[in-house]
Amino acid sequence: MPQTSNEQHAGDPAEPSAPRAGGGVVPVLAFAGITVAVMQTLLVPVIKDLPALLRTDPADATWVLTSTLLAGAVATPIMGRLGDLHGKRRMLLASLAVMVVGSLICAFTDDLVVMIAGRALQGFAMGAIPLGIGIMRDELPREKLGSAMALMSSSIGVGGGLALPAAALVAQHFDWHTLFFGSATLGVLSMALTALVVPEPALRAPGRFDLVGALGLSLGLVCLLLPITKGGDWGWASGTTLGLFAAALVILLLWGLFELRSPTPLVDLRTSARREVLLTNLASVMVGVAFYAVSLILPQLLQLPTSTGYGLGHSMVVAGLCVAPLGLTMMFVAPLYARLSARRGPKVSLMLGLLVIAVGYGAGLGLMGAAWQTVLIAVTIGAGIGLAYSSLPALIIEAVDPSETGAANGLNTLMRSIGTSVSSAVIGMVLADTAISTDQGPLPSMEGFRISFLIAMGAVVIGLVLASFLPSRREAVRPALLASSEDDVEEAAPAPTASRTVTGSGGFRGRVVGTDGVPVARANVTLIDHRGRQAGLAVTDEHGHYVLPAPAGGNFVLAGSAAGYAPRACPATYPGDGLPVETDLVLGVNAPGRRTSVSW
Numbered sequence: 199m200p201q202t203s204n205e206q207h208a209g210d211p212a213e214p215s216a217p218r219a220g221g222g223v224v225p226v227l228a229f230a231g232i233t234v235a236v237m238q239t240l241l242v243p244v245i246k247d248l249p250a251l252l253r254t255d256p257a258d259a260t261w262v263l264t265s266t267l268l269a270g271a272v273a274t275p276i277m278g279r280l281g282d283l284h285g286k287r288r289m290l291l292a293s294l295a296v297m298v299v300g301s302l303i304c305a306f307t308d309d310l311v312v313m314i315a316g317r318a319l320q321g322f323a324m325g326a327i328p329l330g331i332g333i334m335r336d337e338l339p340r341e342k343l344g345s346a347m348a349l350m351s352s353s354i355g356v357g358g359g360l361a362l363p364a365a366a367l368v369a370q371h372f373d374w375h376t377l378f379f380g381s382a383t384l385g386v387l388s389m390a391l392t393a394l395v396v397p398e399p400a401l402r403a404p405g406r407f408d409l410v411g412a413l414g415l416s417l418g419l420v421c422l423l424l425p426i427t428k429g430g431d432w433g434w435a436s437g438t439t440l441g442l443f444a445a446a447l448v449i450l451l452l453w454g455l456f457e458l459r460s461p462t463p464l465v466d467l468r469t470s471a472r473r474e475v476l477l478t479n480l481a482s483v484m485v486g487v488a489f490y491a492v493s494l495i496l497p498q499l500l501q502l503p504t505s506t507g508y509g510l511g512h513s514m515v516v517a518g519l520c521v522a523p524l525g526l527t528m529m530f531v532a533p534l535y536a537r538l539s540a541r542r543g544p545k546v547s548l549m550l551g552l553l554v555i556a557v558g559y560g561a562g563l564g565l566m567g568a569a570w571q572t573v574l575i576a577v578t579i580g581a582g583i584g585l586a587y588s589s590l591p592a593l594i595i596e597a598v599d600p601s602e603t604g605a606a607n608g609l610n611t612l613m614r615s616i617g618t619s620v621s622s623a624v625i626g627m628v629l630a631d632t633a634i635s636t637d638q639g640p641l642p643s644m645e646g647f648r649i650s651f652l653i654a655m656g657a658v659v660i661g662l663v664l665a666s667f668l669p670s671r672r673e674a675v676r677p678a679l680l681a682s683s684e685d686d687v688e689e690a691a692p693a694p695t696a697s698r699t700v701t702g703s704g705g706f707r708g709r710v711v712g713t714d715g716v717p718v719a720r721a722n723v724t725l726i727d728h729r730g731r732q733a734g735l736a737v738t739d740e741h742g743h744y745v746l747p748a749p750a751g752g753n754f755v756l757a758g759s760a761a762g763y764a765p766r767a768c769p770a771t772y773p774g775d776g777l778p779v780e781t782d783l784v785l786g787v788n789a790p791g792r793r794t795s796v797s798w
Contacts, residue, residue, distance in 0.1 A: 222395040223337060224346045227330040230290065230392060231350050233384045234297060234323040235357025237266055240381060242497070243366040243514050244374050251374060252310045257431045264427045265314045269321030271423055271615045272416045277325025278608025279412075279464050281332055282403040287396050290329040291389055297323035298385035305378035320381070324615070327354060328607035331591045336399035343777065344539050347595075348532035348588030354614065355489060355583055359525020362497065363518030370515055405462030412464050414453035421446035423616070426623045430630065465609055469598055475606070477664050478593040479613040481548065484661030485586045486617020487624075488555050491654035492562075492579050494625050495647050496521050496572050506636070508644045510569055520572050527580030528587065535588035544592040545668045551585030552665060556658045558582060559651045566647065586661075590614075593668065596778060621657075625650045705747035705772060708782040710738050710758050717742025718785055721760035726767075728753050748772040758783035 241262065244251065248259040273293070281289040300319025307313055327350065334346045368376050425432070425442040432439050457463040469475060500517035502509025512520070539547045558578035565571040591607055598606040632646035710721040723744045725734035733754065736746040748754065751774020757767040763785035770781050 222391075223397075224334070224342070224349065226388075226391045226395045227333060227346075228349045228353050230294065230388045231327045231330055231353030232357035232360070233381075233388045234293070234326045235354045236361040236381060236384065237297065237317075237320040237323065238270070238354075239358040239361045239493070240320075240365055240377055242362060243369045243518065244377075247374075252308060252313060254310045258310060260428070260431070261310070261314050262317050264424070265318040266321035267427060267615065267619060268420055268423055269318040270324030271419050271612055271619075273322045273325040274328055274611040274615070275415065275465060275605060275608040276412050277322075278328040278332070278611075279403075279605040280407060281325075281329045282605055283405070283407055285398050285402070286329045286332045286336070287392065287398040290326050290333070290396070291392055293323045293326040293329065294385050294389045294392065298382050298389070301378045301382035301385060305375050305382065316378075323385075324611065325608060327351070328611050331595075331607045333396060333399055335595055336401050337397060344592065345532050345535065347591045348535040348539075348584075349529065351587045351591045352528040352532060352584050354611075355528045355580070355587060356525040358493065359522050359528070359580070363515060363522050366514040366518040370513070408457075408460055408462055408464040411453065411457055411460060414449060414456060415464060418446055418449040418453055419612075421449060423619050426619045429623060430626050434627075465605060466598075469606070470609065472597055473667070474593060474597040474669055477668050478590060478597075479610055481552075481586075481661045481664045482590055482610055482613040483617040483620070484657040484664070485552070485555075485583065485590070486614040487621040487657035488552075488559070488579070488617075488654045488661070489583050489587075489614075490618040490621035491625055491650055491657075492524065492559075492576065493521070494622065495650055496524075496576060498629075498642055499566055499647060500569065500572060502641060503638070506634070506641060508566070509641075510572075512569060516569070520569050521576055523573055524576040524580040524583075527577050528584035531581050531584035532588055535585055538585075539589065539592060543670065544589040544596075545665060545670055547585050548589035548593065548668075549662060549665045551582045551587075551589065552658050552662045554582030554585065555579055556582075556655055556662075559655045559658070562651050563648055566644070587614075592777075617657075621654075624653060628653065705734075705745070705778055706754075706756060706770060706781050707743070707745045707778045708780050709742040710744060710760070710783045710785060711742055712763060713784060713786055718758075718760045718763060721758055721763070721783075721785070723783065724757040724759075726755040726757060745778075748774075750774055756781055756783060758785055760785060 241248070245263070248254075248262060249256045252259055252262070277289050277293055296319050300316045300322070303316030303319065304313055307316065330350045330353075331347055334343060334350060338346055365377055368374075368380065421442045425439040425446075429439045454467060457465060457467050470479070497517045499508075500510045500512045500520055501514060502511070504511040535547055538550070558575055558581075561578065562575040565575060590610055594606050594610050628649050629642045629646040630640075632643045632649065633640035634643045706725065710718045710723060712718055717738075717740075719738055719740045719742060721738045721742070721744075723736045723738065723746055724732060725736075725746050725748065727733045727749075733749055734746050736744045738744045746756075751772050754770050754772060755767050756770045757765060759765040766783055766785050768781070768783065770779065772779055
């Protein structure tokens with residue numbers, strides 16, 4: 199959301215709150231996102247050398263990468279919730295600080311265990327991306343929000359893509375510990391810029407931090423992701439792998455039951471079960487699978503020796519430069535997404551992005567014979583992933599309360615991480631099973647590369663099917679809560695919670711409270727257009743929340759009424775850009791026997 203909730207009292211105009219963020223907020227937050235995303239691919243150029251550098255065997259050396267992935271998956275929903283409760287800017291600075299500490303630990307060690315610990319701290323900073331999206335929603339004006347969130351969401355891919363050539367160049371000419379000094383420098387710079395430029399949003403979620411829920415989710419995610427990432431080494435049918443999967447199932451089921459009973463859950467599972475949130479998160483998994491596939495395949499193809507008959511024989515630096523357009527294109531499509539989403543909505547943007555990804559992988563089946571062809575594949579797939587990633591936070595924030603933005607986007611980022619983990623495991627297994635024997639040992643085959651591309655295309659098709667069931671803008675203007683009378687509302691929404699189950703692509707939503715701050719349940723909220731006609735009617739749930747889609751952009755009046763309260767009305771403007779406007783209504787408490795009239 200571009201603004202925080204504005205309580206409307208009698209006599210107060212319903213003017214949108216003025217944006218408090220300066221012009222540097224977007225680039226600073228995007229730089230923070232790119233900085234933490236760099237940690238995911240920082241060591242890719244030296245993967246094959248890690249066993250010798252750390253004096254360990256290859257199976258143990260992979261923990262240096264696995265620890266970062268696991269820590270990032272755990273941190274994103276937890277830091278998002280902490281940001282909602284205690285301040286998103288504060289938690290963003292904390293995430294960056296942890297990353298700097300982890301980088302410095304890695305920079306001064308060659309010990310495997312210490313290196314794993316430092317890399318885990320680096321991965322913990324992945325929570326900065328949903329925090330940045332939350333700050334943008336709270337602080338930016340509506341007209342800047344779409345492109346800003348698109349850039350922030352795409353920073354995951356941008357940072358990973360740009361890190362490959364830079365890390366390859368450093369690793370090729372300097373001591374590999376220089377990579378960690380560089381990442382620490384980026385972290386300190388990002389912290390300084392954030393402290394100087396980014397404001398702390400005033401919006402806070404009520405309640406306390408769910409420590410038990412955080413521990414349960416962390417344990418469940420570790421038990422789920424660990425066998426996904428290590429199953430190839432341990433054996434997919436081994437007791438360790440199957441046991442961890444079974445433990446993950448039990449732990450996450452118990453965690454879910456606990457969260458449903460918790461008054462202040464870490465993740466609001468009822469919100470997450472809404473169609474728009476659930477389908478968006480499932481589609482995010484598929485986008486994660488598609489993104490990581492190209493990141494795994496192209497660098498290997500470019501560096502394989504030409505003696506194989508299909509390898510392109512380029513250096514590590516050249517391979518990184520050829521893959522870099524993947525991230526750059528993601529960054530450059532952010533403005534395009536903003537215009538497309540404003541016209542057609544984020545659902546259309548997501549589906550178009552998935553189609554472009556499918557075209558890129560389809561073309562890639564026959565375009566792997568030259569470096570320029572890999573660049574073309576990277577640009578095409580990068581454009582599609584940029585559109586898809588840009589659409590995800592917009593779909594999420596339309597469906598959740600502003601106080602839940604950090605946690606909801608943290609969960610969505612987690613879904614993408616699960617997608618990349620699954621992609622890594624499945625494609626790694628495919629490449630291993632289809633490898634060819636050479637004098638240099640087993641090497642990936644062209645057959646394995648093409649099968650991997652087909653798997654990515656399959657994930658995209660599943661994502662398209664899921665996205666097709668997301669609510670469209672046309673559905674948003676004809677929900678059950680649009681009615682011509684109170685009787686229609688009672689018939690269309692028999693339960694008090696009905697107004698919380700419809701979250702159209704635009705209109706108004708917020709809370710109705712009394713002057714004593716107590717939420718007013720079963721209050722009527724009426725939308726009146728500029729001609730004085732009723733344009734919609736909603737009933738608040740037990741927490742005083744309402745959702746009231748608007749048929750089109752324009753100036754309206756929101757009128758609230760409830761038994762025992764004086765009616766209130768206030769002017770409100772909906773720009774018609776698909777993003778709901780947060781507007782709270784405050785009703786005066788009636789004295790016994792006192793007649794009421796509408797207050798403005």
